[in-house]
Amino acid sequence: MTRTEYPWLLPSAMAGPTDPEPPGAGPIGPGPARGRPRRTVRDWVVDTTLFLIAAFVGVLAAEASDRINDGSAVVLFDQLTAASACCALWLRRRWPVGLAAVLAVVSLAAPTAGGAMLAGLFSLAVHRPFRPVALIGALALLSACLQPVARPDPTMSPLGSVLAGVTLVLLAIGWGMLIRARRQLVAVLRERAHRAEAEAGLRAEQAQRLAREAIAREMHDVLAHRLTLLSVHAGALEFRPDAPPAEVARAAGVIRDSAHEALQDLRQIIGVLRASDEGDGPDRPQPTLATLDLLVTESRDAGMRVVLDNAIADPAAVPAAVGRTVYRIAQECLTNARKHAPGAEVTLALRGGPGDGVTVVVDNPAPVGEPGAVPGSGQGLIGLTERAALAGGTLQHGRTGEGGFHVRAWLPWPV
Structure with missing residues (x-):
C-alpha cells in the first residue's frame, strides 16, 4: 500500500511527500538524481497553491512598501525579492532546509518575502525531523524579532510587529509538524495492519499445516494397517494357487473385510475435512x-x-x-x-x-x-x-x- 493510494485519509493533502530523496543522490552514489520521482498532478496542484499564496502575501507587502517608502529603489528591491522568493518555492521539495534558511535571512531585509518564508518553514516541518526544524525555526524567530528594527513599519508598534511575526512563524512550523506527525501515525497504523494481516495469514497457514499433518498421520495409522492385511493375503493367494478352497475362501473373506474397513476408515477421515453442518451421519467410534x-x-x-x-x-x-x-x-x-x-x-x-x-x-x-x-x-x-x-x-x-x-x-x- 503506497502513500498516494488513499490520499483522502491524510489531513495533509496540501503538503508534498514527507521525505524526498536527498539532493544529488543517484542510484549508485553522489551525482545526478536519476531515480528522483517526477511530480504528480497532486504535487503540481500543491506547489502551485503554495506559490499563489506566497505571491498574494508578497503583493500585499509590496503595496504596503510602496505606501511607506518614498524611494523607488527600495520598492523595486522588495518587488524583485518577493518574486525571487516565490519562484524559489518550486525548489522546496529538493532543498527544504537550505531554502528555508535562505528565506529566513532574506525576510529580515525584505518583508515582502515573508509569505515565501512561511511556506518554506511549513515545507521544512513537513519534510524533515525536529532537529533541523528547530535550528531553522530559531533563525526565523530571530529574523522576526529583528525585522522591526531593520525595516520598521510606521503603521504598527515594534512589539506588535514582533508578536505578529513570531506567531506566524510558530503557526507555520506547528502546522507542518502536526501534518508530519499525522503522516507518520498513518504510516505506523498501516504497517501494523499489514503486520497483523501477515501474522494472521501465518497463523492460518500453520493451523492448516497442523491439520493436514494430523489427517496424514491418521490416514497412515489407519490405512497402512488395513492395506498391509490386503497385501499379505493377496500375496498368499498369489504364491499358493493350489491352496485348499477353505483357505482360499478365508483369505478372500479377510481381503473383503479389510477392504471394507479401509473404505470406512477413509470415509471417516475425509469427513474430518467437511464442515460440521455437512456431515451425513455419525462418526464411527474411535x-x-x-x-x-x-x-x-x-x-x-x-x-x-x-x-x-x-x-x-x-x-x-x-x-x-x-x-x-x-x-x-x-x-x-x-x-x-x-x-x-x-x-x-x-x-x-x-x-x-x-x-x-x-x-x-x-x-x-x-x-x-x-x-x-x-x-x-x-x-x-x-x-x-x-x-x-x-x-x-x-x-x-x-x-x-x-x-x-x-x-x-x-x-x-x-x-
Whole structure:
C-alpha cells in the first residue's frame, strides 16, 4: 500500500511527500538524481497553491512598501525579492532546509518575502525531523524579532510587529509538524495492519499445516494397517494357487473385510475435512484400549504370531485419548512387523495404572523370512513419536543387537 493510494485519509493533502530523496543522490552514489520521482498532478496542484499564496502575501507587502517608502529603489528591491522568493518555492521539495534558511535571512531585509518564508518553514516541518526544524525555526524567530528594527513599519508598534511575526512563524512550523506527525501515525497504523494481516495469514497457514499433518498421520495409522492385511493375503493367494478352497475362501473373506474397513476408515477421515453442518451421519467410534484385543485377533487371523501381555486390569478405565494413542502405537508396530519381519513372533506388553501412566513395549526378533514387498514410507514411527509427544508422553524405538526391533512408549494416566 503506497502513500498516494488513499490520499483522502491524510489531513495533509496540501503538503508534498514527507521525505524526498536527498539532493544529488543517484542510484549508485553522489551525482545526478536519476531515480528522483517526477511530480504528480497532486504535487503540481500543491506547489502551485503554495506559490499563489506566497505571491498574494508578497503583493500585499509590496503595496504596503510602496505606501511607506518614498524611494523607488527600495520598492523595486522588495518587488524583485518577493518574486525571487516565490519562484524559489518550486525548489522546496529538493532543498527544504537550505531554502528555508535562505528565506529566513532574506525576510529580515525584505518583508515582502515573508509569505515565501512561511511556506518554506511549513515545507521544512513537513519534510524533515525536529532537529533541523528547530535550528531553522530559531533563525526565523530571530529574523522576526529583528525585522522591526531593520525595516520598521510606521503603521504598527515594534512589539506588535514582533508578536505578529513570531506567531506566524510558530503557526507555520506547528502546522507542518502536526501534518508530519499525522503522516507518520498513518504510516505506523498501516504497517501494523499489514503486520497483523501477515501474522494472521501465518497463523492460518500453520493451523492448516497442523491439520493436514494430523489427517496424514491418521490416514497412515489407519490405512497402512488395513492395506498391509490386503497385501499379505493377496500375496498368499498369489504364491499358493493350489491352496485348499477353505483357505482360499478365508483369505478372500479377510481381503473383503479389510477392504471394507479401509473404505470406512477413509470415509471417516475425509469427513474430518467437511464442515460440521455437512456431515451425513455419525462418526464411527474411535478405537480405545478396550478394542486392542480385536486388533490382535485380526493380526493373528492374518497369520501373524502375536503374544499379548496386558497387565491393565480394566482397559475401559483408561482415558479415551490415552487408550486411542496406545491402540495406534500397537497398530503401527504390528503393521511394521508384518511388513519388515514376516514370520517373527511379536510381543506386545502393557503395564501401568492411574498416576503411573501406561507403558507400551513391543518387541520382535529378526525376521525369519525375507521382508515383504510392501514398501515403507519411514513416516510411521515419526508420526508415533509426535503422537506420543502430543499426548504428553515419550516414545523410543530402535534395533536390538540380535537384529530385532524394540519400541517403548510411556503415556500419562492422570489419577
